Structure formats: structure tokens, C-alpha cells
Amino acid sequence: MRPNDRSYLDSHEWAKLEDNLVTIGITDFAVEQLGELVYLDLPEVGQTLTAGEALGEVESVKAVSDINSPVSGEVVEVHSDLADNLEALQRDPLHEGWLVKVKVSCADSLDGLKDAAAYEEIVAAES
Numbered sequence: 764m765r766p767n768d769r770s771y772l773d774s775h776e777w778a779k780l781e782d783n784l785v786t787i788g789i790t791d792f793a794v795e796q797l798g799e800l801v802y803l804d805l806p807e808v809g810q811t812l813t814a815g816e817a818l819g820e821v822e823s824v825k826a827v828s829d830i831n832s833p834v835s836g837e838v839v840e841v842h843s844d845l846a847d848n849l850e851a852l853q854r855d856p857l858h859e860g861w862l863v864k865v866k867v868s869c870a871d872s873l874d875g876l877k878d879a880a881a882y883e884e885i886v887a888a889e890s
Contacts, residue, residue, distance in 0.1 A: 764883060765790065766857060770833065770876035773885055777857065778833040780873055785834050788861045789821065789852075792886045797823035800849040805830075805862055810838045812865055814872075819862070821852075830862065834872045840864040 765771070769779035775793035779786045794800070802822035812818050817829040818838075841863050845852050852860035877885070 765879045767879045770873045770878065771882035771885075772831055772833050772876060774829075774831045776831055776833055778873055778876060780867075783867055784839070785836065785865045785867050785872065786861050787818070787833060787863050787865060789830060789856055790882075791856050792889075793821075793828070794853055794856045794860075797821065797828065798825045799823055800853050803846050803849060803852065803862075805841050805843070805846070806838050808838050808841055812836060812838060812863075832865070833876055834865055834867050836865040836867040836872070838863050839866045 769777045771777050771790065775790045777788050777790055800821060800823050803819070805819040806812065812832040812835060814832055814835045816832055818832040819830045821828055821830055842861055845860065845862065854860070
């Protein structure tokens with residue numbers, strides 16, 4: 764079971780809200796489906812993200828996939844070390860492999876996302 768302290772998108776991104784800051788990453792299922800990661804493109808600090816739109820992309824030996832933003836807001840921190848250390852993302856995408864932190868304007872910004880149980884159903888259906 765994935766952590767209950769975050770919300771999930773059908774496209775396999777996760778979002779963890781703490782105060783008005785949302786940490787965003789991709790799930791372990793996404794990493795498993797992609798296989799060996801070879802490239803990561805992330806936004807810059809100060810960039811504005813729109814919920815449901817691509818914030819960057821991840822490339823593996825199998826495919827290139829967009830990383831969708833689960834929330835709208837301003838990027839305030841980027842885990843820039845990941846681009847040179849994809850092993851951290853590969854090994855621990857739900858914690859050590861976080862991608863960006865976004866300042867959101869409203870606390871209900873995660874409304875409409877899936878909880879861990881609902882996300883598990885998506886993973887089960889796609890497995």
C-alpha cells in the first residue's frame with residue numbers, strides 16, 4: 764500500500780500537502796513501468812504550474828513520459844540533484860525521489876485527487 768499521507772493522480776504522480784506547500788513526485792508504480800531511468804527534466808524555481816498540465820518529463824530506456832502537475836501554483840524548490848542522481852528516484856520515488864515543491868494558494872488544492880486506496884485500485888487494474 765502506498766502512503767496515506769499524500770494524494771495521487773491517475774497518471775501516477777503523487778502530491779503531499781504540508782501547510783500551503785505541496786511536494787510532488789512520481790509513484791513507485793510509474794518508476795517500475797518505466798524501467799531504467801536515463802533523463803529527467805524539471806521546471807525552474809519561480810515557474811507557475813497548472814494542475815493537469817506537464818511540469819516536466821522523465822525518460823527511460825523504454826519511453827519518455829510527461830510528469831503532470833497535480834496542483835496549480837509556483838515552484839519554490841526543485842530537487843535538482845536528481846538529474847545527476849537518477850538512482851535516488853529509481854530507488855525511492857515516494858520519499859527521497861521527490862521532484863518539486865509548489866506553493867499553492869488554497870488548502871483545497873488536492874480536491875479531486877485519489878487517496879491511497881483509490882490509487883491502489885488503479886494500479887491493480889493496470890498490472
